[in-house]
Amino acid sequence: MIGWIIFGIVVVLILLWVGIYNGLVQARMRTQESWSQIDVQLKRRNDLIPNLVETVKGSAKFEQGTLEKVVSLRNAITQTPTSDHQKTMALSDQLTNGLKSIFAVAEAYPDLKASNQYNKLMEELSNTENKIAYSRQLFNTTTANYNTKLQSFPTNLIAKLHSFKPSEFLETPAEEREVVKVSFNDQGL
Amino acid sequence: MLFEQIAKNKRKTIVLFVGFFLFMGIVGAALGYYLLSAWIPGVVIALITGIVYAGYMFSQSTDVVMSMNHAQEITNSDQAPDLWHIVEDMALVANVPMPRVFIIDDPSPNAFATGNDPEHAAVAATTGILSVLTREELEGVMAHEMTHVRNYDIRLQTIAVAMTSAIAMLANFGTHFWYFGGNRRSNDKEGNIVAMVASILVLVLAPVAATMVQLAISRNREFLADAGAVELTRNPQGLIQALNKISNSEPMSDENVSPESAALYISNPLQTKKLTNLFSTHPPMTERIAALKRM
Numbered sequence: 001m002i003g004w005i006i007f008g009i010v011v012v013l014i015l016l017w018v019g020i021y022n023g024l025v026q027a028r029m030r031t032q033e034s035w036s037q038i039d040v041q042l043k044r045r046n047d048l049i050p051n052l053v054e055t056v057k058g059s060a061k062f063e064q065g066t067l068e069k070v071v072s073l074r075n076a077i078t079q080t081p082t083s084d085h086q087k088t089m090a091l092s093d094q095l096t097n098g099l100k101s102i103f104a105v106a107e108a109y110p111d112l113k114a115s116n117q118y119n120k121l122m123e124e125l126s127n128t129e130n131k132i133a134y135s136r137q138l139f140n141t142t143t144a145n146y147n148t149k150l151q152s153f154p155t156n157l158i159a160k161l162h163s164f165k166p167s168e169f170l171e172t173p174a175e176e177r178e179v180v181k182v183s184f185n186d187q188g189l
Numbered sequence: 190m191l192f193e194q195i196a197k198n199k200r201k202t203i204v205l206f207v208g209f210f211l212f213m214g215i216v217g218a219a220l221g222y223y224l225l226s227a228w229i230p231g232v233v234i235a236l237i238t239g240i241v242y243a244g245y246m247f248s249q250s251t252d253v254v255m256s257m258n259h260a261q262e263i264t265n266s267d268q269a270p271d272l273w274h275i276v277e278d279m280a281l282v283a284n285v286p287m288p289r290v291f292i293i294d295d296p297s298p299n300a301f302a303t304g305n306d307p308e309h310a311a312v313a314a315t316t317g318i319l320s321v322l323t324r325e326e327l328e329g330v331m332a333h334e335m336t337h338v339r340n341y342d343i344r345l346q347t348i349a350v351a352m353t354s355a356i357a358m359l360a361n362f363g364t365h366f367w368y369f370g371g372n373r374r375s376n377d378k379e380g381n382i383v384a385m386v387a388s389i390l391v392l393v394l395a396p397v398a399a400t401m402v403q404l405a406i407s408r409n410r411e412f413l414a415d416a417g418a419v420e421l422t423r424n425p426q427g428l429i430q431a432l433n434k435i436s437n438s439e440p441m442s443d444e445n446v447s448p449e450s451a452a453l454y455i456s457n458p459l460q461t462k463k464l465t466n467l468f469s470t471h472p473p474m475t476e477r478i479a480a481l482k483r484m
Contacts, residue, residue: 037281127274134282137423142284 020158027146031167034142037135039082042092045128049074049099052121056102060109070098089136089170096129136170143167191340194413198341202348206243209352212397213239216359239355246351251289251311254303254347257354257447260291260313268292271324272314275331282421283335288312297441298322298434301453302334303347310338315441322431329418329428333455336417342410346453354449360394408472411455415477416484425484432456432481436474 053067073095080088103122106112113119147166150159213235221231246253255262266273273290280287288304291313298318304310312334314327322330337343419425441458451459457471 034284123270130274130278131281134278138282138284 017158020155021162024146024149024155024159024162024164027142027149028164028167030142031139031146034135034139035082035085038089038132038139041128041131041135042077042088045095045125045132046074046078048121048125048128052099052102052125055115055118055121056106056112059112059115060106062102062105066098066101066105070095070102073098085168085170092132096132099125099129136172140169143169194340198345202341202345205345205348205352209243209355210236210239212356242355243351246348247305250347250351251304251309254350254450254453255291255311255313257350257450258293258301258313259445260293262289262291269319271327272319272331275324275328276312276335279328279331279335279421283332283339285310285335285339288335288338290314292316292319293441293445295441295445297439297458299441299454299456299458300330300334301450301455302337302343303350303453304338304343305347306341306344307338310343312338317438318435321434321438323427325424325427326431326434328422329424329431330455332418332421333414333428335421336414337410340413340417342414350450350453354447356394356397357449411472411477412480415481419481419484425481429478429481432474432478 049070053071056062057067073091077088077091077095080091082088106118149155150164150166214232217231217233217235218228219231221234222228225231263269263273266277269290269292272292276290277287285307288302288307288310289312291311293299293313293315295315296317298315298321300312300314300318302310302312312331314330318327318330337346415428418428422428435456443459446454446458448459451457452471454471456474
């Protein structure tokens with residue numbers, strides 16, 4: 001009788017163990033999947049940048065080094081191993097700012113603004129920038145879920161035994177963290 | 190929180206199904222008894238009809254709901270770049286697959302989501318909402334819809350719409366029976382009974398339909414979706430401004446909206462005076478905006 005009880009307890013413990021372990025693996029995989037979402041968008045942007053540089057080079061005057069800086073940042077991102085999340089995102093933020101300055105300069109050139117190709121590129125790039133921001137947010141959400149699991153009892157015991165490592169949050173660039181200010185006077189209609 | 194909401198929605202969907210079949214059975218029994226003097230064939234016929242209808246609605250719900258609301262599908266980003274990209278972004282951050290996208294040609298700003306589950310979901314937006322809202326505001330609205338998708342609100346609401354329309358159809362049928370019976374009343378005793386049954390059916394059916402919608406679409410759902418939208422966009426202002434604009438505009442044209450699917454929309458698309466009590470499925474806009482401002 002006692003033997004059966006012990007057997008039952010052992011079976012329950014093993015099932016719990018397997019369940020918790022699988023939960024951890026799944027949560028970790030979600031963080032990896034959401035990183036690959038970011039990666040897809042970074043690659044897409046990298047593909048668009050040479051086109052953009054070609055398009056604006058001839059038709060607008062930029063300060064010395066503006067375009068070169070963007071190109072070198074792009075190349076730095078392609079050379080950074082994707083496993084280095086923090087460095088990749090730091091470079092990506094700089095690249096975002098570089099692109100913003102290109103668009104700001106291009107504003108002053110009506111020919112460029114009237115060009116179909118330029119407008120299409122600009123639309124695709126801003127779409128990609130949005131997706132980078134949103135996939136970064138998704139990554140932080142999945143990371144928060146995974147890290148909470150790692151720290152809560154009894155999951156933390158099993159995580160330690162199988163040496164699960166916490167996932168690192170991606171910092172949001174400073175200007176995005178500012179609260180959006182909206183005036184209530186422009187409510188149209 | 191999210192999982193509780195999903196579980197609750199799945200439970201309610203089952204309750205809705207059971208209620209629907211019970212109801213069909215009772216109607217079938219009553220009709221069978223009075224028309225054929227035997228209730229069993231009536232029940233069998235009614236249940237078979239019910240199963241066929243439910244199966245059809247379950248597999249075709251998106252297309253049926255979309256055509257009920259005169260929505261046209263768009264299949265690539267060139268047809269409405271802003272809408273398409275915003276839906277893509279919101280699906281990305283909500284971690285659900287990209288839904289199908291539809292546009293309703295109506296100047297009043299409004300939007301809704303439908304489908305069986307996140308893998309078979311669809312969102313619709315009016316041409317009005319595309320022209321009136323800024324990108325930030327439209328993001329808020331689409332995030333609200335994506336929360337309905339992620340929560341399985343869409344399944345529950347779509348089934349509720351399907352069953353309400355079935356009952357409305359039966360009620361219509363009953364009304365016609367009543368007229369039909371009324372004509373022959375003087376010289377036909379049978380007609381008298383049929384007319385009586387039919388009129389009772391009509392009396393019973395309409396409130397049942399309304400109650401079912403009420404059951405499925407608790408007002409809480411919209412508050413939850415608003416909160417979920419803010420969780421996705423991190424920007425309550427966008428949704429607040431969108432709701433302000435939507436609530437200050439004209440209702441949609443009656444030709445485009447079917448009253449049964451009014452509950453799906455982010456804001457009640459019908460004239461507020463009509464049907465307000467029967468179908469009051471949306472909490473007052475001022476309360477929703479106040480809740481968003483507290484976030």
